[in-house]
Amino acid sequence: MGSWRNKPWLLWAALMVPAAATIAGIGTYTGVLGPEDAPRPSRADLVGRYEDGEGGVVVLxxxxxxxxxxxxxxxxxxxxxxxxxxxEDAGAGWTFAESRPRWHHQVAVLTECGSAIPWLWDVDGSPSRPELIYWLGTPGHPDARRVLTRR
Known part of the structure; x- marks a missing residue:
C-alpha cells in the first residue's frame, strides 16, 4: 500500500478540510459569507400602536x-x-434585544399583570411593517400564537 509519508498532500488535505469548514461556518454565522439578511425592525421602528385582531392593543x-x-x-x-x-396596564416597561444573528430580535415587556417575569415577544416583519409575536399558553401550539401588527 504505502506510507502516508510518500503522500504529503494527503496530510494537508486531512487538515485543510476541517479548517475550511470551520472558517466557512464562522463566516456564515457572522454574516461575512452568504446572502445578506433582509432588513429587520430596529428599536426606532418598533415605536407605535399594535393590534392583535382580537381586541388586544399594545402601544410602545x-x-x-x-x-x-x-x-x-x-x-x-x-x-x-x-x-x-x-x-390592562398603562405603565408597563419595555426593552428591545437585538441579537446576532439578526433573525431573533425580542421585545421584553415588564408588566404588573400577574407576573414578575418579563414577557418575551419575538420581533418579525420589516422596518415599515413590524410585528410582535407572543404565545398564549403553550409555546409552539398553533392556537396559542398571537401576532400584533402595527397599525
Missing part, C-alpha cells in the same frame, strides 16, 4: 413605556388550573 412609546389593553394571559384560577384574563 419612545420613552420605554408600553400601554397594554386586552392582551390575554393565563392566570391561576385558585384550583390548580389556569384561565385566560385580559391585561
Amino acid at each position: 412609546r419612545d420613552d420605554w413605556v408600553a400601554e397594554l389593553s386586552g392582551i390575554e394571559q393565563y392566570v391561576d384560577d385558585g384550583f390548580g388550573g389556569e384561565v385566560p384574563q385580559p391585561c
Whole structure:
C-alpha cells in the first residue's frame, strides 16, 4: 500500500478540510459569507400602536413605556388550573434585544399583570411593517400564537 509519508498532500488535505469548514461556518454565522439578511425592525421602528385582531392593543412609546389593553394571559384560577384574563396596564416597561444573528430580535415587556417575569415577544416583519409575536399558553401550539401588527 504505502506510507502516508510518500503522500504529503494527503496530510494537508486531512487538515485543510476541517479548517475550511470551520472558517466557512464562522463566516456564515457572522454574516461575512452568504446572502445578506433582509432588513429587520430596529428599536426606532418598533415605536407605535399594535393590534392583535382580537381586541388586544399594545402601544410602545419612545420613552420605554408600553400601554397594554386586552392582551390575554393565563392566570391561576385558585384550583390548580389556569384561565385566560385580559391585561390592562398603562405603565408597563419595555426593552428591545437585538441579537446576532439578526433573525431573533425580542421585545421584553415588564408588566404588573400577574407576573414578575418579563414577557418575551419575538420581533418579525420589516422596518415599515413590524410585528410582535407572543404565545398564549403553550409555546409552539398553533392556537396559542398571537401576532400584533402595527397599525
